[in-house]
Amino acid sequence: MVPGQAVLEGLAPAAGTGAQRAPVVEARDLSLIFQTPDAPVTALSDINLTIRRGDFVSLIGPSGCGKTTLMRVVADLARQTSGTLLVNGGSAEQARLDRAYGYVFQAPALYPWRSIERNIMLPLEIMGMSKAERRERAARYLDLVGLKGFERKFPWQLSGGMQQRVSIARALSFEPALLLMDEPFGALDEITRDNLNVHLLRLWEKTGITVIFVTHSIPEAVFLSSKIVVMSPRPGRILEVIDSDLPTDRDLDARETPEFLEIAHRVRVALRAGHSYD
Amino acid sequence: MTDAVLGGVAVPAVRKRAQDGVVLPVLTVLAVLLAVWYVAAVWLNAPQVTEQLNRGGTDWGVSRLVAGTWAMERPVLPAPHQVAVELYDSVFGRPVTSKRSLVYHAQVTLSATVAGFALGLALGVLLAIGIVHVTVLDRSLMPWIIASQTIPILAIAPMIVVVLGNLGFTGLLPKAIISGYLSFFPIAIGMVKGLRSPDPLQLDLMRTYSATDAQTFAKLRWPSSMSFLFPSLKVAIALSLVGAIVAELPTGAQAGLGARLLAGSYYGQTIQIWAALFMSAFLAVAAVGAVGLAERGLTRLRGGRL
Numbered sequence: 001m002v003p004g005q006a007v008l009e010g011l012a013p014a015a016g017t018g019a020q021r022a023p024v025v026e027a028r029d030l031s032l033i034f035q036t037p038d039a040p041v042t043a044l045s046d047i048n049l050t051i052r053r054g055d056f057v058s059l060i061g062p063s064g065c066g067k068t069t070l071m072r073v074v075a076d077l078a079r080q081t082s083g084t085l086l087v088n089g090g091s092a093e094q095a096r097l098d099r100a101y102g103y104v105f106q107a108p109a110l111y112p113w114r115s116i117e118r119n120i121m122l123p124l125e126i127m128g129m130s131k132a133e134r135r136e137r138a139a140r141y142l143d144l145v146g147l148k149g150f151e152r153k154f155p156w157q158l159s160g161g162m163q164q165r166v167s168i169a170r171a172l173s174f175e176p177a178l179l180l181m182d183e184p185f186g187a188l189d190e191i192t193r194d195n196l197n198v199h200l201l202r203l204w205e206k207t208g209i210t211v212i213f214v215t216h217s218i219p220e221a222v223f224l225s226s227k228i229v230v231m232s233p234r235p236g237r238i239l240e241v242i243d244s245d246l247p248t249d250r251d252l253d254a255r256e257t258p259e260f261l262e263i264a265h266r267v268r269v270a271l272r273a274g275h276s277y278d
Numbered sequence: 279m280t281d282a283v284l285g286g287v288a289v290p291a292v293r294k295r296a297q298d299g300v301v302l303p304v305l306t307v308l309a310v311l312l313a314v315w316y317v318a319a320v321w322l323n324a325p326q327v328t329e330q331l332n333r334g335g336t337d338w339g340v341s342r343l344v345a346g347t348w349a350m351e352r353p354v355l356p357a358p359h360q361v362a363v364e365l366y367d368s369v370f371g372r373p374v375t376s377k378r379s380l381v382y383h384a385q386v387t388l389s390a391t392v393a394g395f396a397l398g399l400a401l402g403v404l405l406a407i408g409i410v411h412v413t414v415l416d417r418s419l420m421p422w423i424i425a426s427q428t429i430p431i432l433a434i435a436p437m438i439v440v441v442l443g444n445l446g447f448t449g450l451l452p453k454a455i456i457s458g459y460l461s462f463f464p465i466a467i468g469m470v471k472g473l474r475s476p477d478p479l480q481l482d483l484m485r486t487y488s489a490t491d492a493q494t495f496a497k498l499r500w501p502s503s504m505s506f507l508f509p510s511l512k513v514a515i516a517l518s519l520v521g522a523i524v525a526e527l528p529t530g531a532q533a534g535l536g537a538r539l540l541a542g543s544y545y546g547q548t549i550q551i552w553a554a555l556f557m558s559a560f561l562a563v564a565a566v567g568a569v570g571l572a573e574r575g576l577t578r579l580r581g582g583r584l
Contacts, residue, residue, distance in 0.1 A: 075486060076485075077485060077486070096485070096486065096488050097488045099487060099488060101486070102486075103482075103483070103486040105479050107479055109479040109480055109482075109483050111480065111498070111501070112580075112583060113501045113502075113504070113580045113583075113584075114501075115581060122497065125497070126484075126487045126497070154580070154581035154582070154583065156583060
């Protein structure tokens with residue numbers, strides 16, 4: 001059993017099914033051009049994408065394909081130069097101001113002077129929660145990521161994988177309906193990564209949270225996602241969107257099944273198509 | 279000498295350091311310095327002593343010369359033991375309220391140092407906050423801050439004292455202002471760097487929480503700056519002391535280590551000057567040590583890393 005599984009019972013499951021589910025992110029002809037000293041760089045070109053409530057969407061592609069940039073635009077950490085983007089039906093800025101999403105960065109980005117518990121309490125402090133509530137939530141989400149008992153430790157006393165789990169707990173602590181994860185497991189060893197993938201999948205099933213997940217690992221994308229968005233660089237664009245219908249209660253062994261391998265193959269073919277330089 | 283020092287402070291920390299090989303090198307350096315000092319005292323005081331001995335008419339040898347150079351009333355360079363005796367007498371031998379007590383003078387200078395340090399800290403931190411948050415201040419203030427430190431303090435100190443004296447401010451305030459004038463600089467520079475030290479990821483995180491500028495400051499910029507602030511504070515408090523002493527020179531102050539130094543040089547009391555110099559060195563060590571203690575306290579609160 002996943003540590004802290006019981007605490008998830010209280011969270012609302014995804015509403016509706018299939019195409020009826022409300023769109024969380026809608027991008028129409030979205031483009032972003034960075035002005036650099038030598039030449040403008042097209043980071044995103046004509047992105048059209050709809051992400052619905054309860055989706056687990058992976059953005060996959062080689063470095064420089066704009067997957068992180070797309071996520072930063074959704075998070076209102078960067079702004080598109082043309083096209084429209086709706087997050088929860090409003091602007092990305094409004095969604096940020098509403099604290100509608102939790103963001104997990106490539107690096108844990110923990111504040112080294114705060115204990116683990118106080119790192120998780122950081123967003124809760126900013127959002128003005130009472131001390132008792134902050135305590136309770138920190139304990140709940142530390143338990144959820146399997147780090148009960150580490151409250152008083154400091155970031156440097158934890159391994160990289162543990163630190164990243166703390167940063168996930170921090171993003172979940174204020175219970176956003178949308179979780180943005182930018183290669184959160186990219187710097188971790190494969191064993192830790194597998195373990196965290198299973199954790200994340202269980203979390204998603206239980207909570208019905210919408211997840212956008214950036215990765216450049218095909219197995220990771222196929223294992224986690226309900227929808228895989230294959231992107232290609234120069235300019236950053238979407239090549240193909242592949243729906244995945246693997247059983248929801250899948251475990252790591254699912255990666256050996258023909259269904260899994262078939263989807264992985266389709267992703268690989270799409271990636272290769274975008275990577276032909278001739 | 280060596281035995282006495284080791285025997286006198288044989289506390290566990292020192293014993294551990296001795297095992298680490300710290301105490302022996304330090305004592306060796308001290309012994310070499312003392313030896314050089316004694317030789318220099320002989321060399322510098324010899325002409326006067328020779329003249330005196332010649333005037334005495336009797337025969338004299340090297341031993342009388344050496345003894346003479348180490349026991350003069352107004353030597354060019356007093357011997358270490360003379361300074362030590364003067365230091366001991368003027369610290370322990372007189373009531374602390376006496377104008378001849380070094381403790382009295384040290385306390386006068388220390389209060390100006392602490393007041394100046396507080397001024398410098400407030401000014402330095404406020405300037406840094408302004409510079410980091412207001413682009414106009416960043417462009418306009420920095421050159422002036424740097425220019426302020428290119429003016430020799432010895433040149434500007436008398437002006438400050440005269441102007442403030444005319445306005446009716448005497449005593450502690452002019453000294454504290456001169457002291458603060460020196461100490462705000464490293465604090466401002468350190469704090470600007472410290473407040474700008476959060477990396478883009480840490481700042482992005484605050485943005486995803488749609489934190490206000492005040493929250494970002496209180497929860498990210500300020501705590502990040504502490505590891506930059508403390509080294510600056512150590513420099514600043516030493517400069518505060520220098521400023522306080524310098525401020526006592528042109529004022530004709532009656533009290534303070536600066537006044538003591540000045541009086542010593544008027545009357546050729548070199549032993550008194552050296553004793554005051556050592557006293558100010560001890561003050562500086564104690565002041566920097568106090569900042570170090572505060573740093574240790576904060577480091578402990580942060581789980582062992584600042």
